[in-house]
Amino acid sequence: MSDEPGLRERKKQRTRQALSDTAVELFLKRGFDQVSVADVAAAVEVSKPTLFRYFPAKEDLVLHRIADHQGEAARVVSGRTAGQSPLGALRAHFHERLEAHDPITGLNDNPTVRAFNDMVYTTPSLLARLVRYSGRDEELLAGALVEASGSDALTAGLAAAQIITVHQRLARENWRKLADGRGVGEALPEAHADADRAYDLLGAGLGAEFDR
Amino acid sequence: MSDEPGLRERKKQRTRQALSDTAVELFLKRGFDQVSVADVAAAVEVSKPTLFRYFPAKEDLVLHRIADHQGEAARVVSGRTAGQSPLGALRAHFHERLEAHDPITGLNDNPTVRAFNDMVYTTPSLLARLVRYSGRDEELLAGALVEASGSDALTAGLAAAQIITVHQRLARENWRKLADGRGVGEALPEAHADADRAYDLLGAGLGAEFDR
DNA sequence: AATCTTTTGTTACTCGGTTGCATTTTCGGG
DNA sequence: CCCGAAAATGCAACCGAGTAACAAAAGATT
The missing domain is CATH 1.10.357 (Tetracycline Repressor; domain 2)
Known part of the structure; x- marks a missing residue:
């Protein structure tokens, strides 16, 4: 019973990763407070509600790594x-x-x-x-x-x-x-x-x- | 050199006190998250910006006492x-x-x-x-x-x-x-x-x- | 009373976060 | 291969905290 992640799950992981990576990149470049979540969502080509379905708060885009x-x-x-x-x-x-x-x-x-x-x-x-x-x-x-x-x-x-x-x-x-x-x-x-x-x-x- | 607080200062103290008291009262009655700062401001008959001139954040309406x-x-x-x-x-x-x-x-x-x-x-x-x-x-x-x-x-x-x-x-x-x-x-x-x-x-x- | 300064109100805005609903996409079974 | 359920997304509108700009009012000063 190989439990392949399945397409859906794979996509989700990729989106999550893209969100976090892009967010951190933008934050480091322009400052945490100078980048809005809308900016991040736009950069990943995802809607704002979707972003929040992956991360409960803006801070978690940064901290989920530490949280791990x-x-x-x-x-x-x-x-x-x-x-x-x-x-x-x-x-x-x-x-x-x-x-x-x-x-x-x-x-x-x-x-x-x-x-x-x-x-x-x-x-x-x-x-x-x-x-x-x-x-x-x-x-x-x-x-x-x-x-x-x-x-x-x-x-x-x-x-x-x-x-x-x-x-x-x-x-x-x-x-x-x-x-x-x-x-x-x-x-x-x-x-x-x-x-x-x-x-x-x-x-x-x-x-x-x-x-x- | 009696340095009486002066009318202005007295009024400010009273407003500050009224804001804090009213806020805490409302928060205790209906819950911190169920009361908006606009509600508090309205109850004290003060505008929202004025409220924030007295307390930098909603939380401080509650915590300034402890902060003292x-x-x-x-x-x-x-x-x-x-x-x-x-x-x-x-x-x-x-x-x-x-x-x-x-x-x-x-x-x-x-x-x-x-x-x-x-x-x-x-x-x-x-x-x-x-x-x-x-x-x-x-x-x-x-x-x-x-x-x-x-x-x-x-x-x-x-x-x-x-x-x-x-x-x-x-x-x-x-x-x-x-x-x-x-x-x-x-x-x-x-x-x-x-x-x-x-x-x-x-x-x-x-x-x-x-x-x- | 005239003036100067501090405080206030109004309006309008930004941003984080949420909600409801319609639409799309994936999955699974026939 | 197709069809329907389930999950994920987008859209649009909304709420609440906090801020900015500017004009109006009120206290202080002479």
Whole structure:
């Protein structure tokens, strides 16, 4: 039973891709707020309602790529190797993503990726929408943490919130390094150090610094 | 030099107040999304552009009250009594707010306050806007923490992010307790315990639970 | 009272997003 | 191969948030 996608499904995928690609291209060229959804629809030769049947909001034309990463933290925890702690697995994974120059770490100097990150981090409506995605991410991670360590829901929830928050700060920090004109060669070691600092803090708490 | 506000200024304050009050009243009665800004403007007998001269967005008709609390965490740290740690001051302050049934803690069973919180926590656009306010709060707290403990910007930024995040979770948790039908009498002790748990975790880190 | 400045109302517009309905396109079975 | 159901699209009109331009009104100043 080969389940070929079928013509209809293939066309849909192509339209979806065309919409997202064209949109991002236009947004990067002229700015997110300077391009209307009608412009995007016209460029793809599709009607406005059709565009919204594919993407529920203008922001999603940009963010669905990031949204695809959803649940990554939870998966890392669930899929960690035996004997590894949840926090250890997350730390290791973050270093890996950094080393791979994964765009979501903010550390990638491909011009297009950089422009993309600039756009996301400087456009309020995109940032706002991004937060909603993180909310889901947080829930999933909380679930994985309960599973992994048997802690109560509140503790796991608090931990998940802190971890996701820290990831966001780190990514933003990395983006800022590049935005300030530093090169990846210079920024990467700093980013690793920052990540270690952040995870040390997560693990050992704020007490040593802020409770004496 | 008595600097009386002057008629103009007084009128402006009154209009602003009327807009906010009327808006909240209508929103609570019929739902945030079921009331248009035109409705609010009409009810106050003011034109739509005038409304937007007072509040930059519909959401701010609701949130400006919360926004007025902005920088509270930073102030608590800056204004802590001698010999008190930043974290200790914040913890104590949170318990105080809880005891005072401050609406921002989520724990208040006045029907209007409850309806207000229900609205804020269940309306995505309000939630999104709230996040932006917290962002500012976070920056301010980070600044205060640098001042207070001489830590570097990254550490202070991470700490501030974690603290603000935890406050949000606690408030949301408290709101949920009430939303689930529990009374304040029952929920308050739990809320204190939750807060202690959260601050213990903040101080001592996630290591003990998630790094073994 | 005359004037200057700030605030307001009116009208009209842009843009994101939705709705209803007719039309086209794909799929599936005979 | 054809025909009908189901899905996807287009069209046109609409709603609500927010803004721009400009004229009218009201408070402040001398």
